[in-house]
Amino acid sequence: MEYIFVGDTGLLRLVKAEWKGYCIRSVADIEYWIKKTNQKPDGNSEITATFIIDLEYSLLINDRHSEHVVCAAGENVLSAGEITFELDKNKSYLISQITNQSTGYCPSPKSWSAVKYTLEKVGIPFSDFFTVSFEFRICSTCGWINVIKDNYFVCINSECQNPLSAHEN
Ligand SMILES: [Zn+2]
Incomplete structure (x- = not known):
């Protein structure tokens, strides 16, 4: 890929x-x-x-x-x-x-x-x-690039905090 x-x-x-x-x-x-x-x-x-x-x-x-x-x-x-x-x-x-x-x-x-x-x-x-x-997730709400730690699938952007997909995007 x-x-x-x-x-x-x-x-x-x-x-x-x-x-x-x-x-x-x-x-x-x-x-x-x-x-x-x-x-x-x-x-x-x-x-x-x-x-x-x-x-x-x-x-x-x-x-x-x-x-x-x-x-x-x-x-x-x-x-x-x-x-x-x-x-x-x-x-x-x-x-x-x-x-x-x-x-x-x-x-x-x-x-x-x-x-x-x-x-x-x-x-x-x-x-x-x-x-x-590392597992990365790009937040579909705000576009922030998140590095996933401890299976915590929530956007790290403090103004967003929307859930992130458990699947790769
Ligand atoms: Zn976000």
Whole structure:
């Protein structure tokens, strides 16, 4: 399933060809990107990036502080979220965390199938599913993008508070 950008349209002004995500086809591409963009591992020897899966099942990543829609160059995606690389004791990279956290695209947890297919092509160890997965609902009354927690299906906008659909929209 394809996801269109549903976030703040003001962000579309940031979309530029040269800021599109870096395409990862192999572990060597990850190593190159880390060097090229001068990423520094955190205290857990981890590096987190923004990612999207494009419509050709390619993994594109950018600095974690950049927007998904910029990473995708404004295009539709098959999934989006945050991805964390960790250097294991044998000095090879694995994916220690991956989420579908993107309020720009609100990808379903079901988008995992596209993520899995893409990561298998890259050839890097990864988890059985999103390490943290989010459910998004766009309020049909006010348009607010809600992140569902604890099965609480009520719009978080204090001026709205209308019920949200239990089904994905
Ligand atoms: Zn609402």
